[in-house]
Amino acid sequence: MKIINHNYINGEFINIDSNENLTLKNPTTEQEIAQIFLSTPSEMNQAIECASKTFESFSQTSIDERMEILQRIHDELIKHEETLIDLAVLEFGATITTTRRRTKNAINLFLVIKEELKNYDFIKKDAYSLTRKEGVGVIGVIIPWNANLAHLCSNIAPAIALGCTLVIKPSEFNALETQAFLECLHKAKIPKGVVNVIQGTGEIVGEVLTKHPLVNAISFIGSTKTGKKIFENCSKTIKRMTLELGGKSPTILLEDANLQEVIPQVLSSAYSNSGQACHAGSRLLVPKSKLQEVENLLLQNIHKLKIGNPKQEETQIGPMINQTQFNTVQSYIKSGIEDGAKLLCGGLGRAEGFQKGYFVKPTVFICTDETLKIVQEEIFGPVLCVLPYENEQEALQIANNTIFGLSAYVFSNDETKALAFANHIRTGRVLINTATSKAKTPPFGGMKQSGLGRMGGKYSMDAFCEIKSILF
Structure with missing residues (x-):
């Protein structure tokens, strides 16, 4: 049985300072496959402070530098594609045909965003004004267990493209796949502090993430019930939010x-x-x-x-x-x-x-x-x-x-x-007249209580932007 007992902060795997843990079972056989240790609020605070400090320098990197990072992540993930597929099937129980397609699409997102970044309209200027898009800052990401890799990639790629930094709380039920993904990020040599991942529960570390004043935006995928709680938490500091919530389609x-x-x-x-x-x-x-x-x-x-x-x-x-x-x-x-x-x-x-x-x-x-x-x-x-x-x-x-x-x-x-x-x-x-679309990067998100904002390609980048007007 594998033990997962560390977070990823400032480019390093750091042991979790807690004895609280849970056991993951293979949903197909009910056999125990991993023991997952759960983080404390202080560890989440450490990751947020790291991301905030890193944003100061990473936001100043060039488009070419960020395109190169996206390419390196893609190339490293491709090398370990089969491992990522096997782990998703093992710990989540998704069918291998679905997982194979989803994994390929998720990895490809880094190239999709790289292409968007080439021609992204950061600056518009006329005779009397300049409108500038800037990365929102530190993005807190909370993702569910039903499409772990897809949600990791769909948030990390646009955030890096815009020069933002991230603190991510993945589902504790996807710890094996998340671990393999982080090892790929580490090998891709992304700048330290750009992506920080804290393993833990929403009630403990997720609460810290959604309330912390150094977090500028929250991207959440999950239930409408939890989304309402996050909305309330974010209101305390007027965080930007992207919420992709439930459905009854x-x-x-x-x-x-x-x-x-x-x-x-x-x-x-x-x-x-x-x-x-x-x-x-x-x-x-x-x-x-x-x-x-x-x-x-x-x-x-x-x-x-x-x-x-x-x-x-x-x-x-x-x-x-x-x-x-x-x-x-x-x-x-x-x-x-x-x-x-x-x-x-x-x-x-x-x-x-x-x-x-x-x-x-x-x-x-x-x-x-x-x-x-x-x-x-x-x-x-x-x-x-x-x-x-x-x-x-x-x-x-x-x-x-x-x-x-x-x-x-x-x-x-x-x-x-x-x-x-x-x-x-x-x-x-x-x-x-179809259950599955072949459209490449359509906007995805909901009306009513299914969420706020849209993700997908250029729309993901727009979601992680602030807009500044400079007038002459």
Whole structure:
């Protein structure tokens, strides 16, 4: 069993000054794989003070210098790509096909941001004024466990490009992958103090990060509940914030959608990352006249899904990350049954054939009451709620009847019709006739209680900027 007992501060691996720890288990086998030591507030304070001091010099580096750093990080990560993939599968249980694609995209972000940096519009000037974009300063980053490497890269790359420094609190449940990532950063010889990483819990070290006066901005990815607490903490010092929060994304099948072709994509979206994805299409809206056909097709296609060892290429659904998340999903399924939703398939207990591992049965409820807990709250597991509608006006009303507004999916044989419908959905992102977009760096973020700000390519850089006007 591996021991992780250090932070990364000022370019050095420093032992954690605490005996408090937790044990990580392989979610597929429930075998213990690592012991993780948890930091104290004083260690977070040390990292923040280091980042603040480093910003003074790093903010003055040239664009060419920062482009070279981004290239070095990319090149080092590429050398260890397979290790990063294996560790993510081991400690999180994400399927290897999903992890391989996500890892490649995450590493490539350093080249994407490097290209953006070449032509980034730092200065605009006219006869009487000069407008200048500057790095915001010290950025505190708090990231979840469901896409660790992607979130590390999507914050570090734009921050470095702008000359900012970072203090990062990753999820303690991704400690093995984070450790491998930090070893790559260290080998890439990034300037000391630019990236500092503190291992610990949100309640202890995360609180310090969001309240500290030397932290200029917070980038948080996680639940809406935690996001509200961070919003409150940041208000004390008026920190800049980027919050990418929860979702309860609708998938709308318009009357003319080709159901045979669409249902596999519906399930791909709903059960993305084994349902542990903020953008998962977990509400399926279907015309009442097509409900029976949709139910039949869902059953046919769900029975084809391969649940099992995430290391195997054919696996499409893996386990929940840990016992806590498994129990959370079970409580939602229990709630749906008790509240009278029709259970089409799945239900309580482990998936069939598994004595070990946090495998949830892929579950589908038919819901005629959109106020149910399972319809309104983010479950973060493989649970799909099907809601029938009478007409498109009602479909739009149901789609928007949520506190969330992160993603949506619209399927129709008429793309113009789908686009017209999409324009009225109150979400930060809408995918038309696909569950996965090939767009390179679209802005990502939510409306309503799904967050503040946008990330992705140039938008990530904009999020980490302050704008200064100089007048003549």
